[in-house]
Amino acid sequence: MRQEDRPTALVTGASTGIGEAFARELARRGHDLVVVARGADRLDALAADLKDAFSTVTEVLPGDLTDRTQAAAVEERLADATRPVDILVNNAGALTSGLFAKLPIAGEVAQVELNAVVPVRLTHSVLPVMLDRGKGAIVNVSSIAGEAPTPFGATYGAAYSFLTAFSQAVHMEVRRYGVTVTALLPGFTAAAADPARRVQDAGRVVRDGLAAVSAGRPVCIPGRRNKTSAAFARLAPRSLVRAVMEASRNP
Numbered sequence: 048m049r050q051e052d053r054p055t056a057l058v059t060g061a062s063t064g065i066g067e068a069f070a071r072e073l074a075r076r077g078h079d080l081v082v083v084a085r086g087a088d089r090l091d092a093l094a095a096d097l098k099d100a101f102s103t104v105t106e107v108l109p110g111d112l113t114d115r116t117q118a119a120a121v122e123e124r125l126a127d128a129t130r131p132v133d134i135l136v137n138n139a140g141a142l143t144s145g146l147f148a149k150l151p152i153a154g155e156v157a158q159v160e161l162n163a164v165v166p167v168r169l170t171h172s173v174l175p176v177m178l179d180r181g182k183g184a185i186v187n188v189s190s191i192a193g194e195a196p197t198p199f200g201a202t203y204g205a206a207y208s209f210l211t212a213f214s215q216a217v218h219m220e221v222r223r224y225g226v227t228v229t230a231l232l233p234g235f236t237a238a239a240a241d242p243a244r245r246v247q248d249a250g251r252v253v254r255d256g257l258a259a260v261s262a263g264r265p266v267c268i269p270g271r272r273n274k275t276s277a278a279f280a281r282l283a284p285r286s287l288v289r290a291v292m293e294a295s296r297n298p
């Protein structure tokens with residue numbers, strides 16, 4: 048493939064975990080990459096690895112996405128119609144947990160910014176170029192935690208409820224123009240699967256997510272157990288869902 052024909056993917060939080068698995072899988076499938084995270088060293092090492100393995104051209108864009116000035120560089124890159132991004136993966140995220148009243152408010156606000164507001168800003172930056180081109184895909188890595196109110200992870204669950212709903216709404220707006228938005232809702236995920244602890248491996252989560260993108264699906268919940276939990280959270284009476292969440296998450 049000539050270099051200019053290769054599609055480009057921008058992945059946030061690409062230095063570890065699910066984001067790194069997205070970067071590796073998209074590179075393996077012939078994408079060039081733009082990778083974002085705070086730590087430049089890991090991104091540089093990833094870029095070198097991907098160049099060796101797949102001849103991938105990787106732009107490294109280090110920055111803290113909770114800092115509006117640093118996030119603006121990523122927004123500008125996404126809005127650049129001369130170097131269009133074919134797939135945006137909003138994956139960078141943070142987890143805070145504990146009694147909400149005792150958690151530092153700065154961390155809670157930063158978490159909502161990173162898990163919910165940043166994907167809104169980056170989606171808004173990239174969509175005009177995608178709509179003009181009549182193609183493009185956005186993956187918003189959300190969480191199954193967003194399917195029910197989450198005591199001791201109150202802002203985490205709520206931010207992902209927002210992100211999952213937002214993603215579906217925008218998908219309905221743009222799919223007629225050839226652009227899709229997919230909310231990916233993993234459960235517990237790590238580098239290696241551990242079925243006894245209900246942990247899925249990141250590679251599996253990413254492959255399921257990309258299959259949903261290819262199929263133009265707005266929501267992807269990887270794994271049968273996670274699908275069952277989500278179905279319970281969506282279909283059961285709210286009072287029962289709250290009772291189960293309160294009982295299972297009390298410290």
Ligand SMILES: NC(=O)c1ccc[n+]([C@@H]2O[C@H](COP(=O)([O-])OP(=O)(O)OC[C@H]3O[C@@H](n4cnc5c(N)ncnc54)[C@H](OP(=O)(O)O)[C@@H]3O)[C@@H](O)[C@H]2O)c1
Nearest residue numbers: 060061062063064065084085086111112139140190235236
């Ligand atoms: N793992 C799970 O069980 C699970 C389950 C459901 C949903 N999720 C969601 O899936 C996503 C990935 O999870 P993960 O477990 O793979 O995460 P992870 O291993 O903690 O990686 C997070 C990535 O985001 C980057 N990042 C963190 N804060 C950032 C910031 N302020 N600005 C820019 N980049 C930042 C990190 O790099 P730097 O530290 O260098 O910035 C890293 O590359 C997250 O959104 C998470 O909430 C995870």
